[in-house]
Amino acid sequence: MERKLPKIMASTVVILTFSVAGFAQSTDKRITQKSVSENGQPSLITFNDKSSYKEADYNTVFKEQLGLKDNQSFSKIKTESDKEGFTHEKFQLYEQGVKVEFANYTLHSKAGKVTSMNGEYYNLENVKTNPKLSSQAAFAKAIAYTGAQKYLWESPEDAAAMGYEKPKGELVLLPAMEEQGLERKSDKVRLAYKFDIYATKPLSRGDLYIDAQTGAALFYNATIKHLHDGVHSKGTSATAKNQKNNAAAMAFVAANAATRYSGTQTIQTSLSGSSYILSDVTRGNGVQTYNSARTATYPTTNFTDADNNWTAAEYNNTNKDNGALDAHWGAEMTYDYWSAVHARNSFDNAGAKIKSYVHYNLVAAGYPNNNNAFWNGSVMTYGDGTGTGGFDILTAMDVAGHEIGHAVCTYTANLAYQKESGAMNEGFSDIWGACIEYRAAPTKSTWLVGEDIERRSGHLALRSMSDPNSEGQPDTYGGTYWVNVNCTPTNNNDQCGVHTNSGVLNHWFYILSVGKSGTNDIGSIYNVTGITIDKAAKIAYRLESVYLTANSTYANARTSGIQSAIDLYGAGSAEVIATTNAFYAVGVGAAYVGSTDTVAPSAPASLAASGTTGTTTNLTWTASTDNVAVTGYNIYQGTTLKGSSTTTSYTVTGLTASTAYTFSVKAKDAAGNLSASSNTVNVTTTAAGVTYCTSQGNSTADERIGKVVFGTINNTSTGTAGYENYTAISTNAARGSAYTITITPSWTSSVYSEAYAVFIDYNQDGDFSDAGETVYTKATSTATTATGTITIPATATLGTTRVRVSMKYNAIPTACEAFSYGQVEDYSINITASGAIVNEEIVAGLVETTETSSFALYPNPVAGELNVSLSNNTGYTFRIINTLGQQVSTGELSGNPIDVSNLNTGVYIIELNNGSKRIVKKFAKK
Template structure:
């Protein structure tokens, strides 16, 4: 039958929460043990059967943490509290070198240790000899910072802030939850730590430089701002006036008409014939200076002739009455910490509190003057921009907030990133509310920055009672939550520290005043408040005694409940409220007198398959629980990726040619987590390839109606000449035969159709290689048509393209555009003929039971490749490329590393041979 001419057709081509797991207890001396992501205890409470004494610290660390002979915990602080507890804080040293952030605290009562908590790392084969000198590392730090000027270049300014040019401290830095890192393996890097204070553009923080490679490993910001900001330049200091010696001054009380808090009594000093804002009655002093709208820290004083600082004199266009707020606010902040918590200034040693008002942030390179910050030494206040921004930022809650950052530095020292950074910001807001509650209770204590707010549509910078009102989340992982699975930078607010702080803010509000409702994850709660007076004691104990640099919201719940128990007793109303307030913000289970603390069993046999350049498929065997397993959390290193209610999960969003490590934990309804499954290492493939186009120009008379292959069973109603069904996939094992069935669909007349099926077995982006035309059928009117496809043993493992073509009156080519018919693309995941846990070659079956394994890191690597066999011995090695060519070989040295710095970037195989068996692992050279 004659066909009509072809028509011209145009085609166009949940966040869940991770909780601290409670370990199974076999030691009768222990009543509870909570473990961190790396499997090490982060909290142990002891039973009455324990006889540990506070003087037995090293014995306790050895027995409970497995402290090694080349490690020691050195005591760095001892303090006591009103409840009769003594708290001794220790710093971990490995071979004499400090392990950064690895602190542990012993809590004793009447000489007996009742609990211990902190961060510990199980370290093996740690290198402690740097390849770089301190000066070379410093040069790398300066180059990485890239500033035009640094504070050490202005000696007068540096001296005023008590800052010296950093010499670099050699430390061991734990992996700071970088993407692709496996915190479980307790990796540490030898690094130089530098306190880098740049003044153009302005920034300050601890920068860690790898002592072997010179790479910048981690930046812990010291400058803490009131909110998100932009960095910029800072100029040199102006001339500094000499400060009048306190010994020649007279301390007196003055009257101040503050800008935001009415008339208040302040302490000043008579200096010559004038009074200055210097209070010598509180600790080492409270002094307020005038930066005079420069980007400097001079010793220029505000002064008054009669010590009656009136509105007529200071409520001027220069906003000088803001300095009175700053001075009074610093005094009230000192008084709060002294009276409520028995703390002598922010360092608990009487440190002088210095505030600088009229600091010109624009001259320092900021986009506006709408900010204030703690720079690690002093308070710094911008004047604000007024309408559309903020008024001068010297209100009481801003002062309390910023000095609160100094409190954190000298207590928990929460790292300024991700969850720890969000809690750092939250505690500053919490203390701001507490200080307002004590010194100015008529203010709106649950709003932050309400006095300075001048933006249209806003009542404050943040709201603790209703965080969503100002764009923050009130639930962990809920609305407005910023995903913390990112690389922290100043541009992303270190993964949302000023946004996610709203969650802990709301916890404190609920704990203080109570609330009933349903949170963003569907949990209904009703919390009876315990008052600020009790809540602030729990919060301070939590921050000052229990949290550490890398603590998470999960840790805050565990330690917050422990703090409430120590203050008010187990089962008390305060403990119940603390637990339920965390439940209200989406962290942990509600309180129950019989709360289940039994964790599920560990998931087993975690394996990855179908890895592409951006995805991999994880499967594992199910866990059991005394009640019921409710799901599984999936982790990349220590980062929570998501959850699954089944025993499989597809990881997406991966980078090509990158090594990843994944683990899984089971969870139950009470929030208990199992220990981590076995770790599975995955290296993604190269970036996805681009396939040629192929299509029928008309499907008006015939098209593909259905395709069945493996688990693909797709009835298609699409009428385009090409249909992309690559989201539909099936597994296909090497060496296995599969039936393919294609059902044509005709509009009316039955036409003779030819068929072809193509699979890109080597995943090179075409179907032109031998054997990739996997099935054809000559023209016929048969329906359906059926054939057999056998996956060759040489097919590359992983996901690739399957193309199905139907053409009128001829067998179609893989890249052909033809007049009538249709082309459909699917995905097929090539798998091994059997389950493969590791890539290994066994040369002697009789020794198959022999334990043989090795660890290979870092992966990816830019230089040295460390190889750590599970058992000592002599090992040969080979390095192969992806087509099996040997590039290097030898005997593994006693240092257990191989230099691959001369290799080109790409994927390689490392083969280790003990003379009986061979084991092969993949690595990526950067």
């Protein structure tokens, strides 16, 4: 049974505003900029020429800038220099001689002068450092909490191979989270024993913190970093050619190796006795690949070859032994990448030996299958996979680069394996896997992770950095697939989504490397010019190795990423602009604001109005472009500014019934430049509208509606009120057509039994009480989704009306009630006349028409302009929908081509509608 730990550690940075967005105000004339964490302590300070701080002045710097107290001290733990001429000195905070966990601060100097400082600091008061429990008693608590059948210290030979000893317990002060609203008002710590617990069955390794006063388990920071968190079918066993390594002196030599995934490659081996083994003594302190031989152990058993020609005939066997050649070559290429590109000597920058163990049996270690690989804090470990339905042996190059990347993280930022810091830990590993693969095997798919090993139906790879959504990851902070990090980290929730939310950092790196334009999930319109993968990697490495700390968040990453680009390429450089705007593109922070940007965005196009009522109308338009980034749109009623939007839609409210209005839109950028006006649209509101009854849940603390999918409505709701008005979100639905509705509940912790009802005001009379307007109900259930079919009756009134979705604890809700637990959400539906609809559903309830005699769509595939030919195109509007059911463009059919140049490559749906007729067709964007 999974036990949950209390939520601890600061994980969110609150950025205050000074003259430049993202920095806190400071009266110190020596400071250029200051970022603060949510506890009010500085996380990054940069100094100007007025500062006289020198490297040797670190005690003065800490006292003046952090307010270091007399009972606190910083001890220097590492000094490194880089080729840009900076020296980086990392310090550890102690309170009354006891280490404060995660409290590291780094001073960055150039030519002996401190230029910046960053890290985590805790303002501590009245700290007690005398434990009630002995380390032995705390260790017993740690063992009871872990509950494993076997531990590594019980196998001395394997423990020696890992350089591991039975933990004695280190007394530390562990920062604790105290939430008051959204900000942490004070810093608190708990005296704790820290134990490096390595269990071998079931397999786990991590630092477990036991309260030194109460014996409670406070926090678990996983050391074993898996390639992914999913599981598949059970693996098979086999044997491999091996022999025991002897202590004889070994001569090294180059060899050809027929790898499983990368063809024949040159590797370094060593002669041991009369056989050659996968041991390279030319790189650092060595690269060696061992054979675990389908056991859950780490023996010194080698793969061997008699003539040092490692051929496919010998190793491409049912045992998948050629996977060991990939692991060995991948480790060598990983070492070379870090050495040649970043001047780093192995993962620890001190030449550490890279050990890889192939044919490790995860099933014997307590896992359900062998579909994984991991870094265990000491060595690389590879499962054999299960083949069809799972993965092939997990020794592909980007997997090796990924896992050894976790070791690099340990020796640099040491990002805590939970929430946002854990997601970035995973993201950096994917980044390094991509960079290593790009350098050593440029013909491979750089932006796919694990494509060589993928054997699951419907998947191209384990993850995609170019399109994270395609493999269930978010490409935007807080967007589709984002896992809420306001949770207690456990194995069951992947430590609050570390393998999922890493997609945001992955996509940032992709955009920074190759560039991209579009609109993200939170409505921000961006246009980023790529700077190449080589420059992006230098910025990412500096970000990870110089600036990030254990509990850094995405907000920290943005601030420090920009600073990294400034260090490398200079303030205001194209690289700084791209770094800033790439973060903006993935929903982290604002777009770059440059004092010299005088280029206005292009004018919005195809402005159209729909769903007009007596008091409201919905405006949509085609996105503008800009040389830096479009940050939003101004909406004008006549010449009067009516409002603004960050998306390509806006609901105008507060209108008078039966009144004519004229609207237009202008785009704006971060520098305040306004575009030319869009086309104007004329609207006449309807007669006075109807008023619907109220309905709500009185509490959503335990359960609420998490998502509603109906037609093109695909709304992931984060609202926590008992009633949420989403009537600005709408879908078209044709008379006589059937549509699927799916309601996904969201539970805070415990799973409760919920019932559901959906109501549609078909005759638009302002109530849901007419026959047939209760369109769907589901009795109480603990199922993770509620799904049903709704058929629009032929008698439904054409036009926009209301849809009400209700979820109630333990009973089916009615349309107009207030109930104790649950939630109500209202949406809109535009009922249209039935069209000539045939064939199978292709997306979001839309199916292609078969009419071709009076209709043509060309060219198809299309690159820039899509032509629509109709015998009579009067009164038609169009909308374009992607394969996820998301509307990406709308407008009026004017006889001119439709500009689709901004769409990404893929398949789309275009729907034409004049209120009485609907035409739906597919087209491909090149």
